[in-house]
Amino acid sequence: MTSSAAQRINYKLIQPGLPQAANAVPQGRIFNIQRYSLNDGQGIRTVVFFKGCPHTCPWCANPESMSGKIHRVRREAKCLHCQPCLNDAQECPSGAMELIGQNITLDALLQQILKDEVFYRTSGGGVTLSGGEVLMQAAFATQLAQRLQALGINTAIETAGDAPLASLMALAEHCDQVLFDLKIMDADTAKRLLNIDQPRVLVNFAALAQRGVQLIPRLPLIPGYTLSRENMEQVLAFLAPFELPEIHLLPFHQYGEAKYALLGREYALHNMAPPSEQEIAPIQAMAQQAGYRVVIGG
Known part of the structure; x- marks a missing residue:
């Protein structure tokens, strides 16, 4: 899915979950493989986006990742209005029918x-496992990370860390970077x-930090949600005992807005402007004064 085309999509769930057969080959469910990324880790990277997320962040730039289900969509601008419509992405002559998500073996x-x-x-890059929330498919992701580690490929994960500790630690053990x-530090508000x-x-x-994993904290800067001195003070107070060298600040953007319209969903932050340099500067200064090397944008 791209966010550039203003094309209407009819949105329909078609599959409830991954195969459950006892002897089935292990599969993961992804919705995109992004190549040549210069973010989400060092060097040139391939980012694998896992489908499914338990969270409801209103600023999410990948709304197609929220559900763990595969969806069939129709791009009206490409549709030839065949009669009758096969409703089959593989058979569609114009490419108007698409599937968001695929099951894939290791x-x-x-x-x-x-x-x-x-x-x-050549670039010192590697592979980043993202989402959605990669920990929703922790077993498959761990197998993938093990294979990448065995091949000597730098592997990172992006996560909000909201999963059983055992699953997180098993995956992180095979990663070069987490x-x-x-996000929102106040527990009641976050929930x-x-x-x-x-x-x-x-x-x-804290468990990851104590294990010695290369850990980079990141804070999305969302006006009205996370972009405040109070929230940043709580972030820095929590991080202080771990003495980490680096923090990433991720300013809010509207890149995902068009996807909500394409999916027929309301975008809660439609009228929110990205934060200005003047709004970001005090948060950046707080992190720098606390001794962190600050990366804007990750």
Whole structure:
């Protein structure tokens, strides 16, 4: 899915979940493989986006990732209005019918990833597992990270850390880097607005830090939600004992807005402007004064 075309999409769920057969080959469910990324870790990276997320962040730039289900969509601008419509993405003559999400085996996904191996080797890059929330498919992601580690490919995950600690630690053990999003620090507000178990998030972060994992905290800067001195003070107070060298600040943007319209969903932050440099500067200064190297945009 791209956010550039103003094309209407009819949105329909078509599959309830991954196959459950006892002897089935393990599969993951992804919705995108983004190549040649210069964000989400060091060097040139391939980002694998896992489908499904338990959270309800109103600023989410990937609304197609929220549901773990595969969706069939129709792009009105491409539609030839065939009679009768086959409603089949593979058979559609114009490409108007698409599926958001696919089930993929570990070997098939590795085959796709390794097409870019030369770029990892020459740039110091690698693979980032993102989402959605990768921990919703922790077992499959852990198998993938193990295989990448065995191949000597730098592997990172992006996570909000809101999952059982055992799942997080098993996956992080095979990762070179964990990009860990801290959002609303107040537990009651985080639960009410984002459906995040903030106490569990903080316990999990501390466990990773104590294990010595290369851990980079990140804070999305969302006006009215996370972009405040009070929230930043709480972030810095929590992080202080871990003596981490770096923090990423991720300013709000509207890049995902068009996806909500395409999916027929209301976008709660439609009228919100991205924060200005003047609004970001005090938060950045707070982090720098606390001794962090600050990266804007991750």
